[in-house]
Amino acid sequence: TQQSKQTSNLGCGIGRLSRQTKAFTMTEEEIGLPQQQQQQQQQQQQKGTDVAEVQGPISKKDGCCSWCNFGGSKASKGLNYLGIARGSVVISNIFLSTSFVYLASLDAGCVDDQDGELMDDCNNNVYGFRPAALVANIPVLAGLLSAFFMPLFGAIVDCTEHRRFVGMVSAALMIVIQAIQIGTVSGTWYPMLLLQALSGFIYQVQVLATYAYLPEIAREVGQRTMTQHSSTWVNTQFGGQIIFLITVIVVATFGEMDDVLTAQFSQGINTVWSIIFFYVGWSFLPNAPAARELDKGKSLFTDGFSQIFRTVGNINKSYKKGLRWYLLALVFAEAAVNAFTTVSVVFLGDQLNLSGAEIGIFFLVTLLGVFPGTIVSSNVSQRTNPNTSYKLAQVAIIVVATVGAMLLQEGQMAVTFVWGFSVGICLGWFYPAEGLFFSLCLPAGQEAELAGFFVYCTQIMGWLPPLIFSLLVQSDVDQNYGILAVVCFLFPSLACLSMTGKWDEILEEASQNTNTAVAVGQTRKVEDDDDEEEEE
Secondary structure, three states, rough: OOOOOOOOOOOOOHHHHHHOOOOOOOOOOHHOHHHHHHHHHHHHHHHHHHHHHHHHOOHHHHOOOHHHHHHHOOHHHHHHHHHHHHHHHHHHHHHHHHHHHHHHHHOOOOEEEEEOOOOOOOOEOOOOHHHHHHHHHHHHHHHHHHHHHHHHHHHHHHHHHHHHHHHHHHHHHHHHHHHHHHHHHOOOOHHHHHHHHHHHHHHHHHEEEEEEEEOHHHHHHHHHHHHHHHHHHHHHHHHHHHHHHHHHHHHHOOOOOOHHHHHHHHHHHHHHHHHHEEEEHHHHOOOOOOOOOOOOOHHHHHHHHHHHHHHHHHHHHHHHOOOOHHHHHHHHHHHHHHHHHHHHHHHHHHOOOOOHHHHHHHHHHHHHHHHHHHHHHHHHHHOOOOOHHHHHHHHHHHHHHHHHHOOOOOOOOHHHHHHHHHHHHHHHHHHHHHHHHHHHHHHOOHHHHHHHHHHHHHHHOOOHHHHHHHHHHHOOOOHHHHHHHOOOOOOHHHHHOOOOOOOHHHHHHHHHHHHHHHHHHHHHHHHHHHHHHHHO
């Protein structure tokens, strides 16, 4: 639950870093859980303690590397390595997007022949679009593919034994695409751009297959240990992305590489990096049985959508004060924030005329801003509640995005980096508050179903904000206003969050449905036992 949705458009790497933070380690007393739910969580924590006792004491060998040993849990090790692999894909595609903008502008005749810089006020089209609008359409295509086909792959992961196979195939396809894109030059950039849309969708399939293991790991190690593992996963991914970014920036700067060569170098390192860590990660993850049976008379495709409709009906009926409004807010909030981080690459390169290396430094500074942002998220959530913290984080994103979009001008390098650090603080605040809200309004016993639905909610509208940005750019509207149009999707999210009940009512609602889920589970177990006795 705490990790579900580290996923989204390939330009959204910054957000994925801040999902697991100290905000998740707050105690029940600090967030005001009902006494009954505290007892249930204490039982889960005791279960994690019992698991640790069975595994035995940590040896001296484990002591020095205990941070990555995960108490002997192979599945946790696998997810750790897969996070490193995905992190490199995210960062490398930042440089690749910059290359696409330059090559599209070159093909459109919008690059100065003398200094090789992008020309201001160039209204030429390439393949029917302005260069910036064409590149901005890639997350639109990836989002539409995810919205239509993710239920199919969700059904494959849930209803068949092919979860690990889906993960390995999607990883192999991503590696192949990354390797092919090393050849992105002036004569090949357009088919490479189309491959990027396909890669964005495959990335989501990889995330889906990976995080299907989360509920099983949580049951294996217990809640408290799961929180520690989650923090280690994100810290490891963060460290890997920092190393990757610094490597590309240093080589590109001292090697005096242009945007195209920088992207090629980045894709080359990323290909080798991905081969190693995807292979190691999936080698640790086991084959998994089907989580549920396919409904009779339905195909995998129709069952995936049927499951979504059933979940919607259940949420609308049973979670009227908290989870229903949270998930509606999530649809708009994730669409806005993911699009904001994605189109920022286009805005920085085309509007502010930053080079590929300079954009890399911008995102490095943004990553560093995530750290203080997580501290802000934890403190605000403790002093108020996760709902209030989540709303304030969205207001902060609106303010910071508006100030940057309206005031930043070309040549203001220092101010641009300060803006990047501010964006990092906002994202470091936003994602932990979002995850904490979800984890606390989620009833125990329904984690797998609702966590999968959570992922789908983050994707279903992800295509719309980038499309609006692209249409505005194509209509010769300044990109500053395009940024504002994207973050305006946070206003419906804030409206939905304002419709929730009081925080105590949200927690009580989750607790009541937890009891219902437990009772239903016990009833089904008795029925299954009776059926087995009859068969015998």
